[in-house]
Amino acid sequence: MIVGTAGHIDHGKTTLVKALTGVDTDRLPEEKKRGISIELGYAFLDLPGADPAKAEAAASIGFIDVPGHERLVHTMLAGATGIDHALLLVAADDGVMPQTREHLAVLSLLGLREGAVVVTKADRVDAARLAAVQAEAAALVQGSSLAGAPVLTVSAHTGAGLAELRERLWTAARSHAGRDARGDGAFRLAIDRAFTLGGVGTVVTGTVHAGRVEIGDELVRVPGGQRVRVRSLHAQNRVVEQAETGQRCAIGLVGLAKDEIARGQWLVAPAAMLSTDRLDASLTLWHDEAKPLRSGTPVHVHIGAIDMPGTVAILDGHEEGDRLMPGASARVQLVLRSPVGAWHGDRVVLRDASASRTLAGGMVLDPHAPVRYRRTPQRLAELSALALPTLPERVAALVDVAPHGVDLARLAAAQGQSLASLLSGLDEAVTLRTPDGWALGAVQTALAGEALLAALARFHAGHPEELGPDAARLRRLALPRLPEPLFRALLARLQTDARLHVRGAFVHLPEHGIKLSATEERLAQKVSPGLAAAGFEGAWVRDLARDTQESEPLMRVTLARLAQRGELMQVVKDLYYPPATMARLCSIAREVAHAHDGEVTAARFRDATSLGRKRAIQILEYLDRIGLLRRIGDVHRLRADSQLFRDGAASPRPEDTTTITPAAAS
Known part of the structure; x- marks a missing residue:
C-alpha cells in the first residue's frame, strides 16, 4: 500500500513521516537549508511480523511525502496520482490553510476514499484549541471523498498518537493487500525520478499503477516507444524478483540512458504501449x-x-x-x-x-x-459503454453499439490489458471475429450481411453481362466503412452459408452467372493448353489468337467473358492467367512477404518468379487491386486477413485450377 501525505507547507508532513519510519525524506541540500520539501520524498514502514530477510515487499507500507508550498502543487500531484491511502495533515497551531483546501480538492478529484485527517503539533496548543482544530478539520472534509474519515491527533515531538496512527495504517495495509483490480493488467509504472547508480546503470523509480514485472522482462518507454530490459528490481525498499501493483518500485534498466528519461514518462509492457x-x-x-x-x-x-x-x-x-x-x-x-x-x-x-x-x-x-x-450520439453511446465498471461489461457493450466493429487489440492497449485477457471477456453476443482481433456484434453482422447481398443484387441488375464485382469493389459499393478484416470475415461466412459464391477475385449471388455461347465454349477449350503453358509470363490475346488460328476480336471477347466468369484473371489489358497459375503467384508473394516482415518489393518478387521487372510490377499491382497486397510507398504489404487463393477460402473451384471448362452458369 502507498500512503501519501498532503497538507499546507510547514504542517509537519516530513516530520511525521520521519517519526513513523525513521527516514528523513528531505534529501536535497536546498531542502535541508530552507527546511521545506521541494521534491517528492519516499520512505517505508515494515508491517509487524514481516521478515526483511525474506524480501516480503508486500509486507511494508510505502510513504510519498509531497511538498506543501502553493508553487509546488504540480509536484504534489506527480506523487498523489499513485497513492492508495491519504493522510491530510492540519497543524494545530495554524488550523486549516489554503493548501490544506487545495490538497483536499486534489485528493477528492483523484477519487481517493481511504485515508485520515491528522492534526499535528498537538503539543503546541491547549486542549480547547486542539478541539477547535479537530472540529474544523472534520467539517472541512464533509462533501469530499474523505467525508467521515477519522480525525487523529499526533505530536511527532512527544510521540503522542503515533502508535494509534501506525496501527490504523497497518490495518489498512493488510486489508488493502491483493484487492487491486488492476493487478492482472499489463504492467505500467509512472516514472517520477531517474538517476545513475554505480554498478547498476540507469535506474527509474515510480509507483506501479497496474500489472507485474520481473527481472528480464522487456518494457517500453512511453511516449517514445524505446524498448528496454529490466536488469534489477527494488520494491518497497527491498531487492525483489518481482514487483506488482500498488508498490513503490525502482527498476535498473538496460538500453536507456538517464538523459532520455523525464518525469511523467511511463514504463509499460509492450501490450499496453500507446501515447x-x-x-x-x-x-x-x-x-x-x-x-x-x-x-x-x-x-x-x-x-x-x-x-x-x-x-x-x-x-x-x-x-x-x-x-x-x-x-x-x-x-x-x-x-x-x-x-x-x-x-x-x-x-x-x-x-x-x-x-x-x-x-x-x-x-x-x-x-x-x-x-x-x-x-455524435454514436460517440456518446461508445463513451457510455466505456464507463461501465468491469472489463467484460465494457467490451460487450462497446461491441454492441459499434456499427463498424471494434479493433480489440487497440481496445486492449487502451484498457491496459493484453489481448488474451480482453478476449476472455467476450460473450456470445459477438458473432463475427477475425484472427487478428476485430469483432462485430450480432445485430451489426446481420445488417452488414443484408447490405452486402443487396449491393450484389443491384450490381447484377446493372451489369448482367458480368459475373460480379471483385471483393475490393464490392466492399466500396456495400460497406465502405467496415474494416477490411471484418469484411473478409463476413464474406467468408456468407460463402460458407451458400448465400453468395466467390470465384477467384469475383463475388456473385448463387442464382447469377454468365452463359457462354457455343462459339465461346469452343474457344475456351482451344485456349486452355496455351494458357497453362504460358506459365508466369501469362498469355496475350494476340498470341492465343495466332496459335489457335482464330479471330483476334473474337478471342478478345471470349477471354473477357471467361474473366467475367472468374475462370481467368486479366492482369493488364489483353494479358490473361488461369486460376492455377495465379494461385502459384499468390503463394510466392506470400512466401516473399513472410520472409521480409510482410513486405514484397518488385525486385524480390522478380527474383522469386524469374520474371522481368515490368511483368513483376504488373502482377503486384494486380494483387493490390484484388486485395492480396496493399501498396505503401515503394513496397507492397501482405494483407494478413486476405484469404484469396488459399485452400478452401475465396479460391477457384478445383475444376477451374487446371483447365478452363465450359459450364453452364450457376
Whole structure:
C-alpha cells in the first residue's frame, strides 16, 4: 500500500513521516537549508511480523511525502496520482490553510476514499484549541471523498498518537493487500525520478499503477516507444524478483540512458504501449469553483506523474451550453500539447492556465479520442459503454453499439490489458471475429450481411453481362466503412452459408452467372493448353489468337467473358492467367512477404518468379487491386486477413485450377 501525505507547507508532513519510519525524506541540500520539501520524498514502514530477510515487499507500507508550498502543487500531484491511502495533515497551531483546501480538492478529484485527517503539533496548543482544530478539520472534509474519515491527533515531538496512527495504517495495509483490480493488467509504472547508480546503470523509480514485472522482462518507454530490459528490481525498499501493483518500485534498466528519461514518462509492457495527445474523460468540476468550466478553456492536465498544457471541450449537452457548472459532471475531451501515456481508468486532474488553483478531476474513458464527430450520439453511446465498471461489461457493450466493429487489440492497449485477457471477456453476443482481433456484434453482422447481398443484387441488375464485382469493389459499393478484416470475415461466412459464391477475385449471388455461347465454349477449350503453358509470363490475346488460328476480336471477347466468369484473371489489358497459375503467384508473394516482415518489393518478387521487372510490377499491382497486397510507398504489404487463393477460402473451384471448362452458369 502507498500512503501519501498532503497538507499546507510547514504542517509537519516530513516530520511525521520521519517519526513513523525513521527516514528523513528531505534529501536535497536546498531542502535541508530552507527546511521545506521541494521534491517528492519516499520512505517505508515494515508491517509487524514481516521478515526483511525474506524480501516480503508486500509486507511494508510505502510513504510519498509531497511538498506543501502553493508553487509546488504540480509536484504534489506527480506523487498523489499513485497513492492508495491519504493522510491530510492540519497543524494545530495554524488550523486549516489554503493548501490544506487545495490538497483536499486534489485528493477528492483523484477519487481517493481511504485515508485520515491528522492534526499535528498537538503539543503546541491547549486542549480547547486542539478541539477547535479537530472540529474544523472534520467539517472541512464533509462533501469530499474523505467525508467521515477519522480525525487523529499526533505530536511527532512527544510521540503522542503515533502508535494509534501506525496501527490504523497497518490495518489498512493488510486489508488493502491483493484487492487491486488492476493487478492482472499489463504492467505500467509512472516514472517520477531517474538517476545513475554505480554498478547498476540507469535506474527509474515510480509507483506501479497496474500489472507485474520481473527481472528480464522487456518494457517500453512511453511516449517514445524505446524498448528496454529490466536488469534489477527494488520494491518497497527491498531487492525483489518481482514487483506488482500498488508498490513503490525502482527498476535498473538496460538500453536507456538517464538523459532520455523525464518525469511523467511511463514504463509499460509492450501490450499496453500507446501515447496520445487527445483523450476523452469523465470530469467533475470542484464544487467550490466560482465559475463554470467552458469549452476551449486552457488548462494544465495532470495524469500519472506529468503536467501537460491542454484545452478542454465539453462533450455532453447541457442546458447551460458548452460549460460545466461547479459540482457537476460531464464527459469531456482533453486536447494536449504533446503526447502522453494514458489508459482507461487513469485519474486526471485539471488546474487553471496559470497553475494557481485546482479546477476539476475525473477518469480517462478513452485515450483514442476522435478528432471528428466527437459529440455524435454514436460517440456518446461508445463513451457510455466505456464507463461501465468491469472489463467484460465494457467490451460487450462497446461491441454492441459499434456499427463498424471494434479493433480489440487497440481496445486492449487502451484498457491496459493484453489481448488474451480482453478476449476472455467476450460473450456470445459477438458473432463475427477475425484472427487478428476485430469483432462485430450480432445485430451489426446481420445488417452488414443484408447490405452486402443487396449491393450484389443491384450490381447484377446493372451489369448482367458480368459475373460480379471483385471483393475490393464490392466492399466500396456495400460497406465502405467496415474494416477490411471484418469484411473478409463476413464474406467468408456468407460463402460458407451458400448465400453468395466467390470465384477467384469475383463475388456473385448463387442464382447469377454468365452463359457462354457455343462459339465461346469452343474457344475456351482451344485456349486452355496455351494458357497453362504460358506459365508466369501469362498469355496475350494476340498470341492465343495466332496459335489457335482464330479471330483476334473474337478471342478478345471470349477471354473477357471467361474473366467475367472468374475462370481467368486479366492482369493488364489483353494479358490473361488461369486460376492455377495465379494461385502459384499468390503463394510466392506470400512466401516473399513472410520472409521480409510482410513486405514484397518488385525486385524480390522478380527474383522469386524469374520474371522481368515490368511483368513483376504488373502482377503486384494486380494483387493490390484484388486485395492480396496493399501498396505503401515503394513496397507492397501482405494483407494478413486476405484469404484469396488459399485452400478452401475465396479460391477457384478445383475444376477451374487446371483447365478452363465450359459450364453452364450457376
